[in-house]
Amino acid sequence: MVDNNKFIVSHATFWHDGSRISTRNYNIALAALPAILLGIICYGMSAVGVVSLSISSAIIWEFIFCRITKRSLTIGDGNAAVIGMLFGMLLPATAPWWLVILGTFVAVVIGKQIYGGIGAYPFNPVVVAMAIVMISWKDIFDFNEALMNYDFDFAMVYPLAALKHFGVSAVDSFSLGDLLMGKQSGGIGSTFGVGLIAGGIYLIIRGIIRWEIALSFLAGVFITALIFNMSDSGRYAGPVVHLFAGYTLIGAFFLATEDSSSPVNFIPILIYGAGTGLLTVLIRNIGVYVDGVIFAILIMNLVNPLLDKIKPKAIGKVA
Amino acid sequence: MIKRSFIGLLKPRLEYGSLEETPSLKQIPIPKEITLLSNCPFDKKNLLLKKKATVKTGQKLLLYKESDEYVVSSVTGQVSSTSSYTGDFGRSYTAITIEVADDEEVDDEFKDISKDASLETIKNFLAFSPGNPLGNPPVKLFVDKDKSISTIVVCCADSDLLITTNRHVVKSDIDAVKEGISILKAATGVNDVVMIASHGQMHELSAIGEKVSQVNDTYPSALPHLIMKDILSKVVPAGKNPEDIGVGFISAEAVASIGKAFSNGQIPLTKILTLVKKDGSKSLVSARIGTPANDIFNAFNITLNEDDRIIFGGPMTGSSVYSENHPVQPDTDAIIIQDRDDIPVISDYPCTNCGDCLRVCPVNIQVGMLVRLLEGGHYEEAADQYDLYSCIECGLCSYVCVSGMPIFQYIRSAKYELGRANTAEATNNG
Ligand code: SF4
Ligand code: SF4
Numbered sequence: 001m002v003d004n005n006k007f008i009v010s011h012a013t014f015w016h017d018g019s020r021i022s023t024r025n026y027n028i029a030l031a032a033l034p035a036i037l038l039g040i041i042c043y044g045m046s047a048v049g050v051v052s053l054s055i056s057s058a059i060i061w062e063f064i065f066c067r068i069t070k071r072s073l074t075i076g077d078g079n080a081a082v083i084g085m086l087f088g089m090l091l092p093a094t095a096p097w098w099l100v101i102l103g104t105f106v107a108v109v110i111g112k113q114i115y116g117g118i119g120a121y122p123f124n125p126v127v128v129a130m131a132i133v134m135i136s137w138k139d140i141f142d143f144n145e146a147l148m149n150y151d152f153d154f155a156m157v158y159p160l161a162a163l164k165h166f167g168v169s170a171v172d173s174f175s176l177g178d179l180l181m182g183k184q185s186g187g188i189g190s191t192f193g194v195g196l197i198a199g200g201i202y203l204i205i206r207g208i209i210r211w212e213i214a215l216s217f218l219a220g221v222f223i224t225a226l227i228f229n230m231s232d233s234g235r236y237a238g239p240v241v242h243l244f245a246g247y248t249l250i251g252a253f254f255l256a257t258e259d260s261s262s263p264v265n266f267i268p269i270l271i272y273g274a275g276t277g278l279l280t281v282l283i284r285n286i287g288v289y290v291d292g293v294i295f296a297i298l299i300m301n302l303v304n305p306l307l308d309k310i311k312p313k314a315i316g317k318v319a
Numbered sequence: 320m321i322k323r324s325f326i327g328l329l330k331p332r333l334e335y336g337s338l339e340e341t342p343s344l345k346q347i348p349i350p351k352e353i354t355l356l357s358n359c360p361f362d363k364k365n366l367l368l369k370k371k372a373t374v375k376t377g378q379k380l381l382l383y384k385e386s387d388e389y390v391v392s393s394v395t396g397q398v399s400s401t402s403s404y405t406g407d408f409g410r411s412y413t414a415i416t417i418e419v420a421d422d423e424e425v426d427d428e429f430k431d432i433s434k435d436a437s438l439e440t441i442k443n444f445l446a447f448s449p450g451n452p453l454g455n456p457p458v459k460l461f462v463d464k465d466k467s468i469s470t471i472v473v474c475c476a477d478s479d480l481l482i483t484t485n486r487h488v489v490k491s492d493i494d495a496v497k498e499g500i501s502i503l504k505a506a507t508g509v510n511d512v513v514m515i516a517s518h519g520q521m522h523e524l525s526a527i528g529e530k531v532s533q534v535n536d537t538y539p540s541a542l543p544h545l546i547m548k549d550i551l552s553k554v555v556p557a558g559k560n561p562e563d564i565g566v567g568f569i570s571a572e573a574v575a576s577i578g579k580a581f582s583n584g585q586i587p588l589t590k591i592l593t594l595v596k597k598d599g600s601k602s603l604v605s606a607r608i609g610t611p612a613n614d615i616f617n618a619f620n621i622t623l624n625e626d627d628r629i630i631f632g633g634p635m636t637g638s639s640v641y642s643e644n645h646p647v648q649p650d651t652d653a654i655i656i657q658d659r660d661d662i663p664v665i666s667d668y669p670c671t672n673c674g675d676c677l678r679v680c681p682v683n684i685q686v687g688m689l690v691r692l693l694e695g696g697h698y699e700e701a702a703d704q705y706d707l708y709s710c711i712e713c714g715l716c717s718y719v720c721v722s723g724m725p726i727f728q729y730i731r732s733a734k735y736e737l738g739r740a741n742t743a744e745a746t747n748n749g
Contacts, residue, residue: 007627007641010725013717016717016720017321017718019719019721021668072667119722205328210674264677265685311683314682314683314706
C-alpha cells in the first residue's frame with residue numbers, strides 16, 4: 001500500500017449543523033441593537049460614549065486576561081463584546097467612564113474568566129458586575145437624578161423610583177404605549193420595550209435563547225405583581241408597570257437567558273424563570289431596592305445547578 | 320451537509336432522502352489486489368493462512384487455530400501479505416491481502432453443502448457475505464444459545480443518511496429477499512418476522528406476505544434501538560442490544576445474500592454501496608468485497624487531495640480511514656469523500672450549556688453534563704449518573720454542538736474503554 005496523500009482521520013460524526021458560539025453572540029448583539037439605537041436617539045452622544053466604551057473595554061479586558069494567563073485568545077467569539085454591550089445597556093447615559101471600565105473588569109475578569117471562561121461561570125457576568133456597581137455607587141443609578149439635565153419631550157421619570165417613593169399614583173401617568181416606546185427614563189438600552197421584545201422574539205426564533213425562560217420570567221412578574229396589586233391597589237402598582245419598566249424586559253430576554261448560568265431542562269426552567277419573576281417583584285415591592293431584576297437573577301443563578309438535577313429519565317435506563 | 324435552519328427553534332430535520340436520486344448501478348471491475356478484514360486481533364503465530372497460499376473465489380478461509388472466525392475470498396489468487404490493521408480507538412484487525420490471478424476459479428465447497436439450508440450452514444458460510452457487520456454478523460445471533468431470538472426484524476430501510484443499499488436491494492432483487500426470509504424462518508424456527516419499510520417501500524414489501532411497518536423518514540428513526548421503541552414498543556434496557564431481549568435485526572441485504580447463496584449454490588461476494596463525491600452527488604456501486612476504495616475512485620475519475628477525508632459508512636455513524644486503499648467490507652454501505660474545506664472544525668471550546676444537545680437526544684440523555692464528565696475522564700460516574708449506556712449512538716449531539724465538541728467520539732471511546740476495563744477485570748477474577 002503506497003499512499004501519496006495524508007487524509008484527515010477523525011471520528012464520527014462527520015457532519016455538523018454549522019452552529020457556532022460566535023454566530024450566537026453576533027446574533028445576540030444584533031437583537032440588542034434596536035434597543036440601543038433608541039437609547040442613543042434619546043440620550044445622544046453620551047449614550048454612544050458609554051456603550052462603545054463598555055464594549056471596547058470588555059474586549060480589552062478579555063484580551064489582557066487571555067494574554068497574561070496565556071490562554072488562547074477568545075475575543076473573536078464575540079462573548080466579551082456581548083458582555084460589554086449588555087452592561088452598557090443597563091447603565092444610565094451619564095455613567096462616568098471609570099465606572100464603565102471597572103464594571104467591565106468585574107464582568108469579564110471576575111465574573112467570567114476567573115471561573116474558567118465561557119461555559120464555566122455560575123453567575124451571569126453582566127449581572128454580577130451590575131450588582132456590584134449598583135450596591136457600591138447607588139447614586140449613579142438614581143436615574144431621575146442622573147438624567148436631570150436632559151430635556152425630553154416626555155415625562156423624564158424613572159417609573160420604578162417614582163413608584164417606590166411616591167406610590168402608585170405617580171406611575172398612573174405612564175401609558176402602556178409610553179413604556180413600550182421608551183418614554184421613560186432608565187438604562188440606555190433597557191427602556192425601549194418594543195425593541196427588546198422584538199430582539200427577544202428574534203433570538204427565540206433563531207433558537208439562541210430558551211423561550212421557556214423568558215416567558216416564565218415574565219409570567220412570574222405578571223402574576224406576582226397582580227397578586228400584590230389585588231391585595232392593595234393603593235400601594236402596589238399593577239403588572240403592566242412591572243412588566244415594562246426597569247430591567248424586566250432586558251432581564252427576561254437578555255440576562256436571565258444566558259446559557260451558562262441558567263437551566264436547560266423544562267421543569268427547572270419554569271422554576272427558574274418564575275422564581276426570578278417572583279423575586280423581582282418582591283424586591284421591588286417590599287425590598288429596599290428600586291429594581292429587583294439584577295438581584296433576582298443572581299439568586300436564581302445560585303440555585304440553578306440544584307434545579308437542573310430535576311431531569312427527565314433517560315430512555316432505557318434501568319431504575 | 321445539512322445545515323441548521325434559520326429557525327433554530329425547530330429541531331434539525333435530517334431526511335433519509337429517496338432512492339430515486341441515486342443513478343443506476345456501476346460495476347467496478349475485479350481489482351488487481353483485494354484485502355479482507357476480520358475483526359480478530361492480528362496474531363501472526365496462530366494465523367493459518369500463509370503467504371503464497373492460493374485461494375479460490377468463494378472459498379472460506381479459516382483464520383486462526385482453535386477459532387471458527389473466517390473470511391471468504393472474493394477472488395481467485397495468492398495471499399500476498401497478512402498484516403494488522405488498526406481501526407477506530409486502536410482496535411486491531413487482521414488484514415489478508417490477496418493478489419488476483421488472471422483466471423477465476425470458483426470454489427465448490429459451499430455448492431455441495433448448500434443443499435442443506437440449515438442454520439449451521441448459514442453461520443459457517445454466510446457470516447462474511449454482504450450486509451453483515453464485522454464482529455457480530457446477525458447470522459450468528461440465531462445460533463447463540465444465550466439470546467433465544469423470538470422475533471426477526473428485517474430492516475429494508477437504511478439506518479444512516481445518504482445510504483441506499485437496503486433500498487436498492489429491495490428494489491432490484493425482492494425475490495432474493497423473499498427467498499432469504501423463508502430460508503431463515505425454516506432454519507431458525509422463528510415465525511415472527513417484521514419487515515421495516517422506509518418511505519415508499521410499503522407496497523413492494525407487502526407482497527412478501529410478512530408483517531410490514533413503516534419507519535419515519537427522518538434520521539435517526541431507522542436505528543435499531545428506535546425501531547424497537549417506536550415500532551415494536553419494546554424499550555431496550557441501557558447498555559443492551561435488541562438481541563438481548565429476543566429480537567434479531569438483519570438487513571435486507573444480508574437476507575438477500577442468504578436467499579441468493581442457496582438458490583445459486585455460491586456465496587455472494589459483491590457489495591452494494593453508495594459513493595458520495597465531494598460535490599455531494601451520489602452513485603450506486605457494486606464491487607467485490609475487499610476492493611480498495613482507490614479502484615472505485617479511479618472508476619469515477621476521482622482524485623483526492625491532501626487533507627480530504629474518506630468516510631466508510633454514513634456521515635453520522637461511519638468511520639474515517641487512513642488510506643485510499645482501504646478495502647470495501649461486507650458492511651461498507653457508503654464511501655463518502657469530504658473535501659478538506661467541508662470538514663467541520665472541531666474546536667477546543669468547552670460546553671457552554673446551550674442545551675441544544677439534550678434537545679436533540681432521542682433518549683433524553685443530559686449530554687452536556689455527560690460530556691463534562693467524559694472530558695475529565697470520569698467514565699464510571701458518567702455511566703452511573705449520566706446515562707452513558709443509554710446512548711444509542713446516533714451522533715446527533717455532536718452534529719448540533721455549538722461549541723463544536725466531538726461529543727460522540729467521547730461517548731464511544733468512553734464505552735470502549737469501560738468495556739475493555741470490564742473485560743480485563745473479568746479475566747483477572749476468572
Ligand atoms: S449520540 Fe448523543 S444524541 Fe445520540 S443518543 Fe447518544 S447522547 Fe443522545
Ligand atoms: S450542544 Fe455542546 S455546548 Fe451546547 S450544551 Fe451540548 S455539549 Fe454543551
